[in-house]
Amino acid sequence: MEGHITPTKTYLAVFxxxxxxxxxxxxxxxxxxxxxxxxxxxxxAVFKASLVVTYFMHVKWSPIxxxxxxxxxxxxxxxxxxxxxxxxxxxxxxxRNVGWENYPVLK
Amino acid sequence: MTDxxxxxxxxxxxxxxxxxxxxxxxxxLTVDHKRIAILYLxxxxxxxxxxxxxxxxxxxxxxxxQSDLLEPETYNKVFTLHxxxxxxxxxxxxxxxxxxxxxxxxxxxxxxxxxxxxxxLSWYLYVIAGLVGIVGIITGGVETGWTFYTPYSSTYSNGNxxxxxxxxxxxxxxxxxTGLNFIVTIHKMRAPGLTWGxxxxxxxxxxxxxxxxxxxxxxxxxxxxxMMVERAFRVGFFDPALGGDPVLFQHLFWFYxxxxxxxxxxxxxxxxxxxxTCFSKKSxxxxxxxxxxxxxxxxxxFFVWGHHMYVAGQSTYASxxxxxxTFAVAVPSAVKVFNWTATMYKGSIRYETPMLYAMGxxxxxxxxxxxxxxxxxxxxxxHIHDTYFIVAHFHYVMVGGMVMAFMGGLHFWWPKITxxxxxxxxxxxxxxxxxVGFNLTFFPQFILGYLGMPRRYAAYPEExxxxxxxxxxxxxxxxxxxxxxxxxxxDSILRGKKxxxxxxxxxxxxxxxxxxxxxxxxxxxxxxxxxVYAYAEAKEEKALV
Amino acid sequence: MSDAHVAxxxxxxxxxxxxxxxxxxxxxxxxxxxxxxxLFLQTEIMFFGGMFAAYGVxxxxxxxxxxxxxxxxxxxxxxxxxxxxxxxxxxMALAVQSAQLGKQKRLVWMIILTMLFGAAFLGxxxxxxxxxxxxxxxxxxxxxxxxxxxxxxxxxxxxYFAMTGMHAxxxxxxxxxxxxxLIAALKGRFSPSYYNPVEICGLYWHFVDIxxxxxxxxxxxx
Ligand SMILES: [Cu+2]
Numbered sequence: 001m002e003g004h005i006t007p008t009k010t011y012l013a014v015f016x017x018x019x020x021x022x023x024x025x026x027x028x029x030x031x032x033x034x035x036x037x038x039x040x041x042x043x044x045a046v047f048k049a050s051l052v053v054t055y056f057m058h059v060k061w062s063p064i065x066x067x068x069x070x071x072x073x074x075x076x077x078x079x080x081x082x083x084x085x086x087x088x089x090x091x092x093x094x095x096r097n098v099g100w101e102n103y104p105v106l107k
Numbered sequence: 108m109t110d111x112x113x114x115x116x117x118x119x120x121x122x123x124x125x126x127x128x129x130x131x132x133x134x135x136l137t138v139d140h141k142r143i144a145i146l147y148l149x150x151x152x153x154x155x156x157x158x159x160x161x162x163x164x165x166x167x168x169x170x171x172x173q174s175d176l177l178e179p180e181t182y183n184k185v186f187t188l189h190x191x192x193x194x195x196x197x198x199x200x201x202x203x204x205x206x207x208x209x210x211x212x213x214x215x216x217x218x219x220x221x222x223x224x225x226x227x228l229s230w231y232l233y234v235i236a237g238l239v240g241i242v243g244i245i246t247g248g249v250e251t252g253w254t255f256y257t258p259y260s261s262t263y264s265n266g267n268x269x270x271x272x273x274x275x276x277x278x279x280x281x282x283x284x285t286g287l288n289f290i291v292t293i294h295k296m297r298a299p300g301l302t303w304g305x306x307x308x309x310x311x312x313x314x315x316x317x318x319x320x321x322x323x324x325x326x327x328x329x330x331x332x333x334m335m336v337e338r339a340f341r342v343g344f345f346d347p348a349l350g351g352d353p354v355l356f357q358h359l360f361w362f363y364x365x366x367x368x369x370x371x372x373x374x375x376x377x378x379x380x381x382x383x384t385c386f387s388k389k390s391x392x393x394x395x396x397x398x399x400x401x402x403x404x405x406x407x408x409f410f411v412w413g414h415h416m417y418v419a420g421q422s423t424y425a426s427x428x429x430x431x432x433t434f435a436v437a438v439p440s441a442v443k444v445f446n447w448t449a450t451m452y453k454g455s456i457r458y459e460t461p462m463l464y465a466m467g468x469x470x471x472x473x474x475x476x477x478x479x480x481x482x483x484x485x486x487x488x489x490h491i492h493d494t495y496f497i498v499a500h501f502h503y504v505m506v507g508g509m510v511m512a513f514m515g516g517l518h519f520w521w522p523k524i525t526x527x528x529x530x531x532x533x534x535x536x537x538x539x540x541x542x543v544g545f546n547l548t549f550f551p552q553f554i555l556g557y558l559g560m561p562r563r564y565a566a567y568p569e570e571x572x573x574x575x576x577x578x579x580x581x582x583x584x585x586x587x588x589x590x591x592x593x594x595x596x597x598d599s600i601l602r603g604k605k606x607x608x609x610x611x612x613x614x615x616x617x618x619x620x621x622x623x624x625x626x627x628x629x630x631x632x633x634x635x636x637x638x639v640y641a642y643a644e645a646k647e648e649k650a651l652v
Numbered sequence: 653m654s655d656a657h658v659a660x661x662x663x664x665x666x667x668x669x670x671x672x673x674x675x676x677x678x679x680x681x682x683x684x685x686x687x688x689x690x691l692f693l694q695t696e697i698m699f700f701g702g703m704f705a706a707y708g709v710x711x712x713x714x715x716x717x718x719x720x721x722x723x724x725x726x727x728x729x730x731x732x733x734x735x736x737x738x739x740x741x742x743x744m745a746l747a748v749q750s751a752q753l754g755k756q757k758r759l760v761w762m763i764i765l766t767m768l769f770g771a772a773f774l775g776x777x778x779x780x781x782x783x784x785x786x787x788x789x790x791x792x793x794x795x796x797x798x799x800x801x802x803x804x805x806x807x808x809x810x811x812y813f814a815m816t817g818m819h820a821x822x823x824x825x826x827x828x829x830x831x832x833x834l835i836a837a838l839k840g841r842f843s844p845s846y847y848n849p850v851e852i853c854g855l856y857w858h859f860v861d862i863x864x865x866x867x868x869x870x871x872x873x874x
Contacts, residue, residue, distance in 0.1 A: 290687075
């Protein structure tokens with residue numbers, strides 16, 4: 001087939017970048033940044049995943065349809081996470097006298 | 108229809124997908140999408156009968172205010188199994204796995220789906236799921252309602268929750284594989300000249316449906332897995348006693364199950380689009396809007412699931428957002444209804460059986476859809492939540508909508524699938540019985556719900572009896588309407604007149620090959636040079652606009 | 653009505669080797685297979701997405717308990733497994749490249765290496781699981797938590813076992829697929845003109861790697 005053949009050099013470079021990121025994740029975890037520990041760790045993970053998707057999974061050289069498929073996956077995962085968290089983020093805003101305060105989990 | 112030379116047609120008629128091999132193996136190991144469609148048709152009919160028997164038991168029990176025919180616990184099992192069987196084993200595969208399987212490759216000019224073996228695998232998964240489900244029913248059934256809400260399902264239920272949920276889980280994979288196959292086929296295997304703007308609306312509807320199957324079903328699968336693990340190992344994912352949140356189960360469950368409602372209606376809308384334009388002898392009005400509204404419904408459908416949880420402990424503010432977006436989904440649905448009506452306007456309408464079903468669909472779906480907006484209103488939902496109003500609403504969409512569309516489509520393509528004509532008079536009688544019986548069954552339930560009759564109870568106050576008796580009487584008429592086709596379709600197969608390739612002068616590739624089609628569908632790859640639905644009246648319509 | 657049915661392409665004899673009957677040519681088959689795998693991965697993302705949603709909710713509810721609980725996970729083993737999986741992804745990518753270049757021997761070796769690293773990952777996972785079992789950190793009746801917040805901590809462990817267990821199951825399936833791929837490669841089934849199965853299996857393998865890339869920080873670190 002006429003698929004793009006990625007040179008070994010590129011693969012090794014990506015591999016090296018992934019390794020550096022793993023070490024970085026580990027290092028950042030050892031210092032306490034509070035809430036930003038989560039942000040940094042997830043940021044690095046997203047970056048690593050996008051490296052794998054782009055180079056190892058050849059999305060960079062794939063037809064537009066593969067790119068759209070990846071985008072749709074991310075978008076719908078986002079819908080699931082976002083709309084679910086919309087409920088949890090605003091549950092405490094509930095006006096009083098609804099009776100939910102007695103719900104054991106929310107105490 | 109004069110272009111086929113007599114000798115070519117003769118040769119083709121001798122060998123078609125039905126008489127190409129008679130052994131069990133040639134059916135059970137077939138990779139021909141048309142034969143798999145027949146396998147699906149037979150199996151979903153079995154489950155339709157099973158689900159129908161459960162429905163009949165429910166209606167019989169509700170004939171009297173006391174819980175006399177069934178114990179309350181048995182009644183809970185019966186309505187639960189009615190829901191599970193009808194939703195997972197009939198409605199979700201109904202049109203896509205039968206008519207869709209048969210027609211999607213033919214309508215786009217392909218020899219088969221992209222992955223014929225996966226198609227067969229999906230039927231086997233369906234059968235395995237069905238068998239697991241039947242085992243679950245025989246060994247005790249389940250009384251959680253089809254929604255499997257935690258912590259009842261995971262902790263308190265005495266039923267056979269794990270087995271039945273496992274059946275739904277496996278059926279989900281069957282559904283995913285069908286959707287995957289359709290999307291790849293529609294993207295990659297269209298005949299030369301068949302651009303996206305020329306795709307039949309049936310294909311657009313199935314494309315949108317498949318998107319939901321791919322993106323929604325896995326979430327249900329993992330949710331059921333977590334629920335089953337919680338029940339089997341007594342660990343906490345959703346159990347509030349163990350620190351979990353039962354509302355989270357509902358979030359994940361409805362993330363699939365609301366869009367699943369569109370898996371159950373979009374293919375039906377595709378069927379209706381085909382029938383309405385054919386029997387109005389007019390090009391469909393607003394093609395891009397009907398096609399686009401299918402996609403819009405599929406996508407918007409993922410933003411609204413919270414409308415099932417207004418009274419479940421969900422934040423009021425989240426409910427508000429879900430409610431608003433739910434109203435928005437009514438828009439693309441209404442666009443379709445307007446366009447079908449506009450298609451019929453000044454068309455030369457032939458009132459043949461498929462058209463009767465289609466017109467029934469448009470009316471009943473409109474009632475079901477509009478009452479859906481009523482249910483989505485937060486304040487009103489507080490009162491009608493878990494009442495018969497909801498039951499009536501979704502039966503208007505599912506039965507008045509999807510089952511009508513399925514019956515309409517089955518009649519419409521019956522000559523193509525079997526190569527035989529059916530008795531038009533009996534079919535019309537059946538359509539009329541279904542329409543009358545359906546309304547008699549479910550319209551009283553709107554009133555019942557509005558008056559405060561809750562769903563899922565075997566006993567009720569005496570003042571509701573009249574409406575319940577009406578409903579049960581309607582169900583009897585409905586059952587008669589559904590039973591009739593069993594006779595005249597059998598008659599059609601045994602003694603029916605031979606069907607021509609295009610009995611209705613319809614447009615579309617499926618009508619240009621013999622009935623029944625040859626195994627390879629097309630002897631040569633068709634090249635499409637015509638616009639979609641190019642009925643002669645198309646020119647007049649332009650003048651009108 | 654007849655013009656839409658004009659015969660043009662005669663495909664009866666135009667079929668190349670490896671092209672299934674329903675496809676017109678090898679290109680159509682290649683693109684269909686590729687798209688099919690991508691769509692399958694889409695469903696996989698949503699499948700794991702349900703668990704990530706549950707994780708997010710409970711982490712937001714019980715941040716303290718999660719912090720305590722993650723101190724009991726074995727970070728060195730988790731980090732080691734991360735490295736192992738990344739290496740296996742590299743060898744998998746090189747396997748695809750070998751197939752594209754027609755280097756049969758290298759292809760076989762790359763598949764074997766990928767499988768070895770995959771098996772190593774599962775071995776380490778097994779060690780971790782037994783460790784948890786001995787510490788009574790497996791949710792259920794045997795669960796014991798000496799420090800405070802046992803109820804909330806147990807939720808994290810439920811998620812830990814659900815997510816890593818589901819991931820490990822995908823690894824096992826992956827190893828099965830790779831075995832099939834290895835046999836086909838040994839038979840010399842792949843060539844620069846037909847390497848679609850290698851590429852598709854590779855996509856699956858990389859996806860499983862990506863899931864772990866997220867699981868490691870979420871379950872072991874933060
Ligand atoms: Cu809904």
